[in-house]
Structures are given as C-alpha cells and as structure tokens.
Amino acid sequence: MHPLQMPLMAYPWGSKSFIQNLLGRKDLIGLPVAEIWMGAHPSAPSTLRLPHGIVPLDIYLKTNPQALGSAAHSFDTLPYMMKVLAADSPLSIQTHPNLSQAQEGFAAENAQGIPLDDPTRNYKDANHKPELICALTPFTALCLFRPYMELTQSLIQTGLQHILPPAKDFMANPSSDTWKECFAAILQLKPSDIIWAVQTAIEEKDTPLSQWQIDATEWVKNLADKHPADAGALAPLFFQLHHLQPGQALFLSPGTPHAYLQGAAIEVMANSDNVLRGGLTTKHIDLPEYIRVLDFEPRPQPVINAVQDASGVYYYASHAREFRLGYATLSPHQIIISQPRLPAIFLCTQGHITLDDNQQKLSLKQGESAFCDAQSGNIALSGEGMAYICELGS
Numbered sequence: 413m414h415p416l417q418m419p420l421m422a423y424p425w426g427s428k429s430f431i432q433n434l435l436g437r438k439d440l441i442g443l444p445v446a447e448i449w450m451g452a453h454p455s456a457p458s459t460l461r462l463p464h465g466i467v468p469l470d471i472y473l474k475t476n477p478q479a480l481g482s483a484a485h486s487f488d489t490l491p492y493m494m495k496v497l498a499a500d501s502p503l504s505i506q507t508h509p510n511l512s513q514a515q516e517g518f519a520a521e522n523a524q525g526i527p528l529d530d531p532t533r534n535y536k537d538a539n540h541k542p543e544l545i546c547a548l549t550p551f552t553a554l555c556l557f558r559p560y561m562e563l564t565q566s567l568i569q570t571g572l573q574h575i576l577p578p579a580k581d582f583m584a585n586p587s588s589d590t591w592k593e594c595f596a597a598i599l600q601l602k603p604s605d606i607i608w609a610v611q612t613a614i615e616e617k618d619t620p621l622s623q624w625q626i627d628a629t630e631w632v633k634n635l636a637d638k639h640p641a642d643a644g645a646l647a648p649l650f651f652q653l654h655h656l657q658p659g660q661a662l663f664l665s666p667g668t669p670h671a672y673l674q675g676a677a678i679e680v681m682a683n684s685d686n687v688l689r690g691g692l693t694t695k696h697i698d699l700p701e702y703i704r705v706l707d708f709e710p711r712p713q714p715v716i717n718a719v720q721d722a723s724g725v726y727y728y729a730s731h732a733r734e735f736r737l738g739y740a741t742l743s744p745h746q747i748i749i750s751q752p753r754l755p756a757i758f759l760c761t762q763g764h765i766t767l768d769d770n771q772q773k774l775s776l777k778q779g780e781s782a783f784c785d786a787q788s789g790n791i792a793l794s795g796e797g798m799a800y801i802c803e804l805g806s
C-alpha cells in the first residue's frame with residue numbers, strides 16, 4: 413500500500429471551491445479546479461511516495477508488474493482511472509469509442525503522423541472508455557437520446573421541423589437511421605439558424621409545455637447564454653436530462669452521447685483519454701467521427717444505486733471488466749474487505765480511515781488516496797468517515 417499523489421486539472425469549467433475544500437487547498441479557492449486524477453494514464457499519472465522517492469504510477473507498474481496481479485494477464489498497466497470531477501459550468505457534449513474504433517482510430521492517426529499531443533487528435537490511445545459517474549453533490553447530466561415521441565416534440569418546439577428536411581423525414585418515419593440524419597443536420601446548422609431555433613424553443617407557446625420540456629428549456633437558456641451560436645445549446649431537448657442525488661450513478665457504455673452540466677462526482681473509466689466532442693467546447697471537434705461512433709438507439713438510461721455486499725461495502729453494478737466502484741461508510745466499527753479485486757485505489761472523502769492489509773497500516777484523511785497493489789490480501793478499514801474504492805471489474 414502506498415500513498416498516492418494526484419495531479420489536479422484546472423480546466424475553465426471547474427469548480428472554484430469543491431476540490432479545494434476536499435483537499436484542504438484554501439490557496440486555490442476562487443480558481444477553477446476541474447478534476448483530480450487517480451491512475452496510471454501516461455498523460456498525467458498519479459505518483460507514489462516510495463521510501464527512495466516519488467515514482468509515477470505507470471512507471472512503477474512497468475518495473476513491478478507483479479503489483480498488477482492477475483490483471484497482468486489482460487492488461488499491461490492499471491486498467492482503470494478514478495477521478496473527482498467538479499463542474500461549475502457545463503462540459504462538452506461528447507462520447508467515447510468502443511475498443512475496435514479506438515484501435516483503428518489510434519492506428520490511423522499514428523499512420524498519418526499526427527503527434528500524440530496535437531490538439532486535433534481524436535485518439536490518444538488504443539483503448540475504449542466505458543465510464544461510471546457517481547454523484548457527490550446534486551449532479552446534472554445529459555445522457556442518451558430521448559424517446560422518439562419527445563424528440564418529435566422538441567423538433568416542433570424549436571421550429572426545426574420547418575427548416576430541416578431531415579427533421580421532417582424523422583417525424584414521418586422515426587428510426588435510429590432517420591434520427592442519425594436529423595441529429596447530424598442539427599449539429600451542422602448555420603449560426604443564425606441555431607440562434608433562431610433557440611429563440612423559438614424558449615419563446616412562450618400557446619400550449620403549455622410539459623414538465624420535462626420546462627426543465628430542458630431552462631437548460632437550453634443556460635447553455636445558450638454561454639454558447640449562443642452552438643447547436644449543443646439545444647442538446648437538453650434531445651438528450652435525456654438526469655438530476656442525480658448524491659450516491660446515485662450512471663454507467664455509460666461506449667458510444668453513449670453525454671454532457672455533464674453541473675455538480676461534483678466520482679468518475680471511473682477504463683484507462684483511456686479518448687474523447688470525441690460534438691459541441692459546447694472550444695476544443696477540437698471532429699463532427700463526422702463523433703456521429704460515426706454515436707449510439708442512436710433510443711434506450712432508457714438506468715440510474716444505479718449501490719448495493720451493500722456481505723463485507724459492508726456498497727458497490728455499483730458495472731458492466732466493465734476494467735473497474736468497479738464501491739464506497740464504505742465507517743463509524744467506529746471495522747469493515748473487512750475479504751477478497752478485494754486488486755489492485756485498488758482508495759480515496760477518503762470524509763473524516764479519516766485506516767487501511768490495514770496485515771503487513772502494513774496506512775492512514776488517510778479527507779482528500780488523501782492510496783494505491784493497494786495485488787500483493788495485499790484482506791484489507792481492514794477502520795476509522796470514522798467515508799472512502800471510495802475502485803477495484804478491478806468482473
């Protein structure tokens with residue numbers, strides 16, 4: 413077990429207080445801090461404090477492959493990343509590729525000689541990126557498309573059915589194919605048409621809007637204030653809008669369209685930084701590639717609640733073989749995780765906890781994290797507080 417030092421990401425959409433308070437970094441209050449990263453991604457690995465010095469986690473795992481345990485059969489590094497994400501402003505509309513899309517895309521961009529740090533690069537690695545987002549505060553997210561009936565109502569509310577031929581085609585014959593054509597056309601609207609559609613959507617109507625439309629329209633106003641000529645401002649009318657309460661989570665398969673709008677969360681994902689963006693960003697957008705990997709099937713997005721196992725840890729159902737997320741709430745009693753799927757990362761989010769693997773004890777206070785390699789056995793947790801645990805998946 414080793415204490416972990418986590419890189420901070422200062423993106424402009426970051427919260428001016430959440431991560432600062434979690435880490436006790438009063439010096440950063442008022443500055444946007446968006447994410448802390450716990451993992452071995454080479455672009456920003458966490459570091460281990462070892463007796464002889466500081467070592468990046470990716471380098472440590474290369475030189476100590478036994479730390480990966482059985483995961484070394486399938487993966488050459490830590491297969492997951494855990495982040496704390498804190499957003500005051502909306503993040504981009506995005507999706508992530510599946511494994512074959514990532515492998516092909518990464519190889520193709522390498523063959524074209526695009527440097528890895530080139531901002532126009534879509535694929536920074538050859539890995540897919542399923543992800544799970546678990547709210548730490550009330551958290552608002554857009555995720556997957558709405559049912560066809562609601563998409564039709566939104567095309568009427570925005571007036572787009574009058575100016576976009578693919579919108580008429582979709583309304584006459586709703587299917588994932590006609591919706592794909594329609595959504596692609598929306599993302600390619602001229603700025604003047606976007607501004608007109610936003611105005612049409614938010615102006616008062618003769619027939620009252622239903623509750624989901626009122627909720628979505630408020631977010632359209634909010635997004636259009638920040639991104640007036642960006643078609644992504646219309647996304648709340650086309651994507652499902654989720655208001656997660658602390659402790660609730662969403663699992664996002666590759667291809668799922670999504671945008672995180674506001675709040676703080678724990679995010680776990682496969683060890684990848686492959687993002688395809690569709691709007692609400694000044695970063696690189698490759699619209700044809702975004703559309704190509706997007707899942708256009710109308711599916712409900714289940715909200716997941718964690719289930720307590722026999723040890724007392726609450727785990728979220730995960731469909732990823734790379735990770736599963738759990739949390740433990742400790743009062744002065746002890747929890748023994750008898751068969752942790754190691755390697756694991758522990759993050760203390762409240763109070764203080766002590767990890768004991770029979771060889772070593774490690775105490776973490778709020779905002780501190782630790783890496784437990786595969787040589788640890790049972791891990792006893794004690795203390796008073798709360799810890800999130802990321803382990804290998806199934």
Ligand SMILES: [Zn+2]
Pocket residue numbers: 506507508543670
């Ligand atoms: Zn994402």
